[in-house]
Amino acid sequence: MPGELIPQRVCLLRLSALGDCANVVPVVHTLQAARPDIEITWVINRAEATLVADLPGVECVVYDKAGGRAALIDLARRLRGRRFDVLLNMHASWRANVIACLVRANRRIGFDRRRARDGQRLFVSQAIAPVASRHVVDGFLAFAAAIGASEPVMDWRVPISAADRDTAATLLDSAAARGPLLMISPCSSHGMRNWQATRYAGLADHAATHHGMRVVLVGGPSAGEQAMGQAIIAAADCRITNLIGQTSLKQLLAVFEQGDVLVTPDSGPAHMANATDIVTISLHAATDPRRSGAYRSRAWCIDYFAEAAAAYRKRTPDDLKWGTRIEDDTGVMALIPLAAVTRRLDTVMAERGA
Known part of the structure; x- marks a missing residue:
């Protein structure tokens, strides 16, 4: 069964920006469709969390980019003692590289050579497969495919009260x-x-x-x-x-x-x-x-x-x-x-x- 191939404890790392975080939502729906009991933790910036923090089945660990060193120390405290089956590092930046070091995971997946930058390849153990499409959404969905969720769910919806x-x-x-x-x-x-x-x-x-x-x-x-x-x-x-x-x-x-x-x-x-x-x-x-x-x-x-x-x-x-x-x-x-x-x-x- 596809669900047996997909890791259960998954950490997504995508801090910002608003549009990029909105475009990660289909990845969440894709993973949940492929393995209904999946546990998704999303490390995300405070402002962008207001859009996605109430997605069912997702725990948002909120980081405040404006908080400086104190925010980084607080994030390290909240991640201490936790281990994930896989880290999907969907944010190629030096700040994200530092945060990725705080996430303990058995597998660490980053972007392919075309999309990776700021030395991300030094902080991951595996890259997504090259994607012919230039679009960021298709690049994000390649992370789901990399862990066995190869049937994309093109759904951007989040709860609205x-x-x-x-x-x-x-x-x-x-x-x-x-x-x-x-x-x-x-x-x-x-x-x-x-x-x-x-x-x-x-x-x-x-x-x-x-x-x-x-x-x-x-x-x-x-x-x-x-x-x-x-x-x-x-x-x-x-x-x-x-x-x-x-x-x-x-x-x-x-x-x-x-x-x-x-x-x-x-x-x-x-x-x-x-x-x-x-x-x-x-x-x-x-x-x-x-x-x-x-x-x-x-x-x-x-x-x-x-x-x-x-x-x-x-x-x-x-x-x-x-x-x-x-x-x-x-x-x-x-x-x-x-x-x-x-x-x-x-x-x-x-x-x-x-």
């Missing part, structure tokens, strides 16, 4: 107009991946005028995100509901559940949205959508990475090292014209019969 769904419904009811719902999550944690506020505004006006869509801005509470939201509203003619900074991660997922289309750069929300049926149009010039496009909506990605590679690296995407980011200046994302995104929205809405 009734209270969070009620909050989302209340926030969305604040928009007086009715109609299909366009959500714009305009910011990435990497500012050079953000599209221009005037172009988001132009998209909002197009959606409202041509498709009768309600437009809602979503995002986190940072000053940069708040400023971007205000700039979009100031440049747009249509009515926009601004929910930036007003939702938790679970409430944001509940908002996505009610949406029709999400437009966003390469960001955490782009990958969180895989847990819902919303169509995600992710905007890529600074990053390669073959690696980090919204997985379930890859056909809808706006891809100007080749143009950026030619303009800023004088190379083609296939000539660049896996994982290369072209975050040189704001001109990178300016390569994406408004018309490319409005046309994609028109196609999505036509296919939805709207």
Whole structure:
């Protein structure tokens, strides 16, 4: 039986970022489907834990990256005396290498040569098999396959409470107009991946005028995100509901559940949205959508990475090292014209019969 081949006590190490942690959720579901009695412990950063800590059958050991040496000592204390059958080190960084040393495991599996960096190969005893696909999700699923769970479960869902769904419904009811719902999550944690506020505004006006869509801005509470939201509203003619900074991660997922289309750069929300049926149009010039496009909506990605590679690296995407980011200046994302995104929205809405 497949379950007899899969280790029971598994430690996942993936600290951050939000989108990457969202993309590890299918690995959890894959392992649990292959061995229902599996015991999964996930070492994860505090902020990202708020998204996944209540996954059934998963124990999150939370580490605070902002906590410095004290946080590392506390993590070592909580892992002391524990031993796992296998460590799946799904985070290639020097910080993760240090943390991996605190995890006692019979097997220690890391990335293949293309994906490994920062000396990770010195801290593991085995690598995942090389993966033809460039996408991070397929790389993560290779860890499950490495321990016998070779039938992927493409499920990004995490528990959402009734209270969070009620909050989302209340926030969305604040928009007086009715109609299909366009959500714009305009910011990435990497500012050079953000599209221009005037172009988001132009998209909002197009959606409202041509498709009768309600437009809602979503995002986190940072000053940069708040400023971007205000700039979009100031440049747009249509009515926009601004929910930036007003939702938790679970409430944001509940908002996505009610949406029709999400437009966003390469960001955490782009990958969180895989847990819902919303169509995600992710905007890529600074990053390669073959690696980090919204997985379930890859056909809808706006891809100007080749143009950026030619303009800023004088190379083609296939000539660049896996994982290369072209975050040189704001001109990178300016390569994406408004018309490319409005046309994609028109196609999505036509296919939805709207």
